[in-house]
Amino acid sequence: MLKNFWYALEFAEKVTRKPIRVTCLGQDFVLYRGESGAPVCLSDLCVHRGGSLAMGSLVGDRIACPYHGWQYNPDGACVKIPANAEERGIPRKARVDSYPAVERYGMVWAFLGDLPEDERPPIPVIPEHDDPTFRAVHFEMELNANYERTFENVVDASHTPFVHGTSFGNPDKPEIPPFEIRSDDWSAEADIFLSPPPPKGLWGLLAKRKPRPEYVTVTNGWYLPNVVKLHVRLPIGDMLLYDFNIPITQDRTMVKIIGYRNFFTGGWADENARKRIEKILVQDRPVVEAQRPELLPFDLADELHVRSDALQVAYRRRRAQLIAQGWWVGGDDIITTEGPRRNATVIASPTRRDHPELASAWVHKARNGGKPDESARRAQ
Template sequence: MLKNFWYAVEFAHVVDSRPRRITCLGQDFVIWRKRDGSVACLSDLCVHRGGALSMGKVVEDRVVCPYHGWEYESDGACMKIPANPPGRGIPKKARVDAYPVVEKYGMVWAFLGDLPEEERPPIPHIPQHDDPRYRAVYWETVLEANYERALENVVDAAHTPFVHGSAFGDPGRPEIPDYEVTETEWHAEADVQFSPPPAPGIWGMLYRTKERQPVVVSNGWYLPNIVKLHVRLPFGDLILYDHNIPLNRDRTLVKIVGYRTFYTGKWADASAAKRIGKIFEQDRPIVENQRPELLPFDLSAELHIRSDALQVSYRRRRQQLIDRGWWIGEDDDANSAAARREATVIPSPARRDNPELARAWVHKPRGENTDEPARRAE
């Protein structure tokens, strides 16, 4: 799992003024919408006794811990400790990590890392969201598999005739013509040609007046976890942005935003979502049973051919970022199912911006006999 990126962690339309727990990179966060409409994001871990802030409430834009009533501003600073007598100050350690948030393209994005603003990788550009020609639909599910396996599956052109032969591929024509990959620092994309069978249902009705032609699919990835699938159908465009959110190393929350230029009425949304779900469910048993469960670090650990060019480009770029120190390993998982004496927190920009606070809210284990959880910086 990679830190120091913007992660789309939730659909924007479901976030309101109530605290909401979201999970990414093996860590729980609490998000809520403030009175000015902006969204705040904190580590869901009260520094006092490890209470879940998402189980509390929001009072005047502050999230209140349900355990002892500590109140935290959106910048992570504790502003009220009810147990303190009047006049007693609040310790500098009384704060939790706060993460930058942007609401864009129908998603809430949180920057999970400590890079200064000028060094952060960009949020992918999604022009279809504000284009009136496109209609958006939202769909999500949880996949019992690693997010990188999920990501690579979507950019794997060669599996289409075999896994999606009834809907999106032609088993009689499984060949994948050679394609060129266009790469930037944070993105790679390629155009791949398919000859799919006619679409069933109401979408298939459009084929009756159109001569069937090969379909060009633009497929690509955006670091750290997004896949774009642009299908140019004879009657219009279908573009899916697949956000593979790593709940932990072994589970992925998949949030898909699909855009279409045909059947753009609200009445067709259910059909569009159903189609997305049907195609995804064809992939599910394959991806959930891949071995090894985690993507190998060594590029030579699995065999690659020309049709795997997009996956290979992802793995090479991923290795560069691992070498840069952006990788979060098993020891950094704050949401592990196993009992632990330390809970790792992904460092926020405040740790870097203010040296005085860099380790101000880091708690370490007190010894083998303590039952008190501790928080440490990754």
């Protein structure tokens, strides 16, 4: 799992003045909106006795822990301890990690890492979101698979005739013609020619009035750390799916999808669009969940690649570079305890750079001295 990136954690309409818990990179976070409406993202773990802030309530811009009422500002600093007399100060170590958060493209994003603002990778651009000719629907599904497996699945054009059959691919013409990749440091995409199946259902009604093309152009792309795009140019218009593959843990992924279309743009067609997205995921799900090894290999040579795998290979090469830079969630991000929940992830926030003298405020030592166990070492 990669840190030091902006992660889309939740659909914007679900983030309100009522705190909610979300999980990403193995860590729990609390999301809510301040009085101005701006999103706030904090570590869900109260520094006092480990209460869940997501179970708490808001007092203005502050969030109050449900256990002892400690109140935290959006910057993570505790500003009130109800059990203390007024003349007693707040311990300087009384703070939680606060992560930069923004709302964009119908999602709430948080920067999960400690890089300074001018060193952070960009949030991917989704131009269709502000285009009035497109209508969007949302869909989500949890998969028991690693997020990199679900991520690569979407940019893998050659699986469509076999996994999706005549609903999306054409088993009679599975060949993938050569394609060129357009890439930069944070993304890669390609225009791929696929033989389409005959359109069915509601979408087929209009398509029958137009000649069926021999090939359709499908643009597949990935955007670090976990976003993939599928752009299908149909005879009746354009359909684009942006998949946010949120790593809950190493082996569980929440896939949140924004689907855009510039045809049948009335609300009456939304449910049909969601059902088509769901059908694609339901077909992919058993195949991806059964992949072995469950985690993507670190060595490019550990799996066999062919020409049609070029987008996946491009991702794995860039991933290897970022791992070498220390952007992989590893032993330094793992808290080890001897309790029922043995391992937990804690991603350092920019707040730690702002207050280096308080580094020990975030140190949780286990009985074994705080050293990562063997599973944590293997995760590096």
